[in-house]
Amino acid sequence: MINVQFSNSGLHMSSRRFGSQSLVRLLGHWQQISSRTPLWRQLADALRLLILDGRLALDTRLPGERELASALNVSRTTVSSALAHLRDEGYLESRHGSGSRVILPESHAVPTRAAITSALDLSTAALSAGPEIHQAYTHALTAMTQHLSLTGYxxxxxxxxxxxxxxxxxxxxxxxxxxxxxxxxxxxxxxxxxxxxxxxxxxxxxxxxxxxxxxxxxxxxxxxxxxxxxxxxxxxxxxxxxxxxxxxxxxxxxxxxxxxxxxxxxxxxxxxxxxxxxxxxxxxxxxxxxxxxxxxxxxxxxxxxxxxxxxxxxxxxxxxxxxxxxxxxxxxxxxxxxxxxxxxxxxxxxxxxxxxxxxxxxxxxxxxSASFLPARREMLLERRNQCGALMREHFPDWRFCEPEGGLSYWVELPGMVATQLAARAEALGIHLGTGTRFGVSGAFDRYLRMPFSMDPEELEKALLQIKPLWANLNKTDVFLKRAVI
CATH class of the missing domain: 3.40.640.10 (Type I PLP-dependent aspartate aminotransferase-like (Major domain))
Structure with missing residues (x-):
């Protein structure tokens, strides 16, 4: 069944309503009780992260405030404040009787990796084009001539x-x-x-x-x-x-x-x-x-x-x-x-x-490929080693193995705090790839995927900005463990 709704932007089709338990699983461990950040703001940050990641698709309808508050075990005021904040930012649209629908601010495109407005994107594991790409297209344009008399299909x-x-x-x-x-x-x-x-x-x-x-x-x-x-x-x-x-x-x-x-x-x-x-x-x-x-x-x-x-x-x-x-x-x-x-x-x-x-x-x-792939692999190996050294220096409690190939590390954190760290980093203009993106039903909240494909100087800049955020999360975690003991 397709739901057709009217909004200020005209006729559109909405996708399915997101169940409260599914949303709870996606949110993961978003809540940090001892943080000075108000609980409603933590919830708003976590929901915004899901929207920017594309895990909450455009036009998705969220559960009602009462239902969501019950599922999250928080007050309805907390949920109401979080949703109101996201509406003010342009991430939600609410209509009486039909709940809140995921949208994007006018300054954003559909949420893809290119649409993220972060100054530093650590969620994407990919390389920019090398000089061989220009050569390939130059050659292709010349070779194209013989195909122009055909349909191209x-x-x-x-x-x-x-x-x-x-x-x-x-x-x-x-x-x-x-x-x-x-x-x-x-x-x-x-x-x-x-x-x-x-x-x-x-x-x-x-x-x-x-x-x-x-x-x-x-x-x-x-x-x-x-x-x-x-x-x-x-x-x-x-x-x-x-x-x-x-x-x-x-x-x-x-x-x-x-x-x-x-x-x-x-x-x-x-x-x-x-x-x-x-x-x-x-x-x-x-x-x-x-x-x-x-x-x-x-x-x-x-x-x-x-x-x-x-x-x-x-x-x-x-x-x-x-x-x-x-x-x-x-x-x-x-x-x-x-x-x-x-x-x-x-x-x-x-x-x-x-x-x-x-x-x-x-x-x-x-x-x-034999003329440029070896150099590409050598560059990636060097960047892998540099990334590993930076993480060992600045985040000694992160655990990871050296990947045999590819473009990223799979980093295990000492606690289920990946969502919290990513939400805080987002406020600094740094987009992190939380482990929950790589699992079914919100699994792997104690993991990050850390790409080493970007320029090492840019990577170090991002990691140095994340370092105080991590230190603050660690202090809170230690405090909570001592309080339990």
């Missing part, structure tokens, strides 16, 4: 690009033909297409826990239910994976074995064999996200999962975003030719193919 993607992608898989130990590759508009777009083909409302999708936030969003956007398999201290819990498949009978499982986001760990060959064997035995389709596959530090990852058991149904997602530049917005799907043909039919309802200029640019980047 091609749901499978440029043949020469698909051949180049197939050759990369073959070189990594997974023999691949061009008809086993489809070019799409990024890995998330590829996941959404796969979900559209394989799932229906209410279906379960198994994911690593934690996992990539946009994968969770895509799964929930397909009206499916993400089911998490917790990651142990290191590696993957293959027994837990097998048990979860047996207990939940999911339609598919989404995994990121190559420098997993957010932990940065890499799945070893033995685990890949076990995972694909389990998938083959249970006839569970694996959707494998290789977005980070090129960003290794000490050694390249093992062969793709699809190479380990030919009886397993494996769909592999790739992307130019992390390897080359996010602005390319280009990815690909590698699967059996039959699956690719079915995906092409499913795609008819979504789009008519990917931009030709970006495909030509990506083709040039793939063909010339």
């Amino acid at each position: 091609d749901q499978m993607g440029l043949l020469t690009l698909r051949e180049a992608i197939a050759a990369r898989y073959s070189a990594r130990g997974l023999p691949t033909r061009a008809d086993e590759v489809m070019v799409v508009n990024g890995a998330v777009s590829g996941l959404a297409l796969v979900l559209r083909m394989l799932t229906g409302p209410g279906d379960r999708v198994v994911v690593d826990h934690p996992t990539y936030p946009l994968a969770i969003a895509a799964i929930q956007g397909a009206s499916c239910r993400p089911v998490g398999v917790s990651l142990p201290e290191s590696g993957w819990d293959t027994a837990g994976f097998a048990a979860t498949l047996a207990q939940t009978a999911p339609r598919l499982a989404y995994l990121m074995p190559d420098f997993h986001n957010p932990t940065g760990r890499c799945m070893d060959a033995a685990t890949r064999q076990t995972i694909t064997d389990i998938a083959a035995q249970t006839r569970t389709t694996l959707v494998v996200d290789e977005t980070m596959v090129d960003l290794w530090f000490d050694a390249p990852p093992p062969a793709p999962l699809a190479a380990f058991n030919p009886q397993a149904s494996v769909i592999t997602l790739g992307s130019a975003g992390k390897s080359f530049w996010g602005g390319l917005r280009l990815g690909w799907i590698r699967a059996s030719s039959r699956t690719i043909a079915t995906l092409a039919q499913t795609r008819d309802t979504l789009d008519l193919g990917s931009p030709l200029l970006e495909q030509l640019a990506t083709l040039w980047l793939i063909e010339n």
Whole structure:
């Protein structure tokens, strides 16, 4: 059912009403009783953070004041003051009888990473474009000429690009033909297409826990239910994976074995064999996200999962975003030719193919990647080490492991204070990626994802601004523990 409402801005459609318990889980540990900041202000800051993160989508209707106050175990006055403050700031719109609806101030765009007005964004793990991107587009513009006499519509993607992608898989130990590759508009777009083909409302999708936030969003956007398999201290819990498949009978499982986001760990060959064997035995389709596959530090990852058991149904997602530049917005799907043909039919309802200029640019980047990817990896390794040194110096009670690749650290805090820290940092113009973004139902409030992709000087500047906020939170936590004792 679609609710149609009128507002000052005209006719619009509103999304579903957000249940109070769901909102409580998303808010996490937002409340710090001993803080000098009024409780209503803490609640307003936490809700604003959810809106800017995109976890509270535009047009979402919040629970009523009385219901929310009861769920949060605070006074109705606290809730009323928090919502009034957000209305004054332009984050909520209220109408008598229909509650409060999430909006954005006129100065904000739809909440995406680019829409965050923070001066320092520590929530995004991505690199800016290198000089090779300009070279790639220059070459693409020249190569474009021969294609201008054609329509430009091609749901499978440029043949020469698909051949180049197939050759990369073959070189990594997974023999691949061009008809086993489809070019799409990024890995998330590829996941959404796969979900559209394989799932229906209410279906379960198994994911690593934690996992990539946009994968969770895509799964929930397909009206499916993400089911998490917790990651142990290191590696993957293959027994837990097998048990979860047996207990939940999911339609598919989404995994990121190559420098997993957010932990940065890499799945070893033995685990890949076990995972694909389990998938083959249970006839569970694996959707494998290789977005980070090129960003290794000490050694390249093992062969793709699809190479380990030919009886397993494996769909592999790739992307130019992390390897080359996010602005390319280009990815690909590698699967059996039959699956690719079915995906092409499913795609008819979504789009008519990917931009030709970006495909030509990506083709040039793939063909010339050996000339710049090693330097990119070396720069990232140096930034990883610098980021680790800064965190050890300024935040000695933060715990983290050195990622084997990728773009970020997964940092464990000594308490469930990530939401509180992020809300305070937001007031300074620093946007943090709280662990709750990477979990289902508000999990991981004691974690932060700390990217090391930004310029080291900018990173140090941000961390130095966060340091007194953290020190203040620590003092409060120590005070509370002593009071309990």
